[in-house]
Amino acid sequence: MTCIECPKGCRLAVNIENGRVAKVTGNECPKGEKYAIGEVENPTRIFTSTVLGQGLELKMIPVRTDKAIAKSKIFEAMTQIKRIKISKPLNAGDIIIRNFLGLDVNLIATRKME
Amino acid sequence: MVKRDLVIVGGGPAGMAAAVSAHENGVKDILLIERDRYLGGILNQCIHTGFGINYFKEILTGPEYADRFIKKVRDMLDIEVSFNSIVVKLASDKTVTFLKPGRLETVKAKAIIMATGCREKTREMVHIQGSRPAGIFSAGLAQKLINIEGLLPGKEVVVVGSGDIGLIMARRFVMEGARVKAIIEIQKESRGLLRNMVQCVEDFDIPVYFNHKISRIFGKSRVEKVSVIRVDDSFNEIPGSLFEIQCDTILMSVGLISENELIDMAGIRIEENKTSVPGIFVCGNSFKIYDIVDTVTKDSFLVGKLAANYITNQ
Numbered sequence A: 001m002t003c004i005e006c007p008k009g010c011r012l013a014v015n016i017e018n019g020r021v022a023k024v025t026g027n028e029c030p031k032g033e034k035y036a037i038g039e040v041e042n043p044t045r046i047f048t049s050t051v052l053g054q055g056l057e058l059k060m061i062p063v064r065t066d067k068a069i070a071k072s073k074i075f076e077a078m079t080q081i082k083r084i085k086i087s088k089p090l091n092a093g094d095i096i097i098r099n100f101l102g103l104d105v106n107l108i109a110t111r112k113m114e
Numbered sequence B: 001m002v003k004r005d006l007v008i009v010g011g012g013p014a015g016m017a018a019a020v021s022a023h024e025n026g027v028k029d030i031l032l033i034e035r036d037r038y039l040g041g042i043l044n045q046c047i048h049t050g051f052g053i054n055y056f057k058e059i060l061t062g063p064e065y066a067d068r069f070i071k072k073v074r075d076m077l078d079i080e081v082s083f084n085s086i087v088v089k090l091a092s093d094k095t096v097t098f099l100k101p102g103r104l105e106t107v108k109a110k111a112i113i114m115a116t117g118c119r120e121k122t123r124e125m126v127h128i129q130g131s132r133p134a135g136i137f138s139a140g141l142a143q144k145l146i147n148i149e150g151l152l153p154g155k156e157v158v159v160v161g162s163g164d165i166g167l168i169m170a171r172r173f174v175m176e177g178a179r180v181k182a183i184i185e186i187q188k189e190s191r192g193l194l195r196n197m198v199q200c201v202e203d204f205d206i207p208v209y210f211n212h213k214i215s216r217i218f219g220k221s222r223v224e225k226v227s228v229i230r231v232d233d234s235f236n237e238i239p240g241s242l243f244e245i246q247c248d249t250i251l252m253s254v255g256l257i258s259e260n261e262l263i264d265m266a267g268i269r270i271e272e273n274k275t276s277v278p279g280i281f282v283c284g285n286s287f288k289i290y291d292i293v294d295t296v297t298k299d300s301f302l303v304g305k306l307a308a309n310y311i312t313n314q
C-alpha cells in the first residue's frame, strides 16, 4: 500500500497475520507504520467538506473533523452536514459540532468567516 | 506617482510568504496587490487536507494553511493590502499600474515581486474534437464552484487527466452525490501524487483508464457523452478500442501553466527567481509549477529576503 501521511508517498509492504499487521517495511518514518496498521485494521480519513453559511461573506464554509473518522462513515457525515446552516461569524478552528456522529471527534471550521 | 519600497503582485501563498519575509528582513513599506477580496489565493478552495506537513509539521487544509499566513500579514502593520485590485501593467522601470475599485493607480517601487500564480490548461490545449456544449470545466473551476460558491456543476462526470486537482475533485463530486464514471489518463500512470490515487480514487472505487484518451465530445447544448480510445505508449490510437461513456460533465485536469503575461508584456525575461531587470523578482507558481505549497512558502521566503537585500543595497 501507499502511505498517504505525507507527499512522499512511501510504498509500504505489509505482512498480515490473522487480520492483524505483523510487520511493515518501506516506510521512511514511524508514521508509515502507524498508517499501515490503521489502514488494515480500521481505515480512517480526516473528513473535509463545506457547510452552508447564511448572511456571511461567502456562501460556503470549509470544515473538517479534528481527528480521522472511519472511511465507512464519510457518506453519513455528508448527510449530517447538509443539515447545518451557520449564521454567526467563525474563526478557523472553531467547533461547529461536538462529538460529531458520536465518533468522539469534533467538526471544526477551517476558515475565518465574517 | 506613489512611491513604495516593495510592491508584491498576488496575495496567495507565494505573495504572502514573500511579504512576511521581506518585512522580517527590514522592509517596512510594502504594498501587496490582490485581485480577490481575500488573501490566500488557490488555498481557499483546496479544502482537503495535506498542506503544511513540511512547514508547520502538522496536517492542515488549504484554508487553514492560508489562515496562518493571513494572520501574520495582518499583524505586520507595515504591509498594506489592496484588495479587488488587478494589475494591468508592469514596466521595466519598476512601475506597476493597477485597477482598484473606482480608479487606476500607478506605483513606482524600489523592488517588485511577481507572485501571480498559475492557471489551468484548457481543452483547447489538448485538442479534443467534437462539439462545444456546456458542461466542460477545468477541475479548478469546478473546485471553486463547489467549495466556495456551493454549486454542483454536474451529476455524471468524466475526468480528463489525472492531475492532483482532478483526482481530488473526483472524490469531491462523489461525496456531493454525483457519479464519477471515469478518469481518463493518456499516460500509463497517474500524474498526481500517489496519496491522491489512494484516498481519492481507490477509496471511492472510481474507474481509471490509463493509456486512454477522449477522442470526441458529443452534445448539443450540454455534454451528452464522450468517446474514449486506447492508446499505446507513444500515444498512437489503437484501432477497434473505441467505446462511449454517457456523461453530462467533463472535468479537465491536464496540468498547470505559470501565469506570466505581465512579465512577458514588459519584455522582461525570467532568470531563476530573478528577472532580467534587477529588482524584479518572481516566486511561487508563476516562477515554476510546484507540487506542494510548503515548498512554495520556503522558496518565496528566500525571494522576500533577496528583495529586502536588494532594497537595502540601493
Ligand code: SF4
Pocket: A003, A004, A005, A006, A007, A008, A009, A010, A026, A027, A028, A029, A030, A031, A032, A033, A035
Ligand atoms: S512513511 Fe513517513 S515519509 Fe513515508 S509517506 Fe508515510 S509519512 Fe511520509
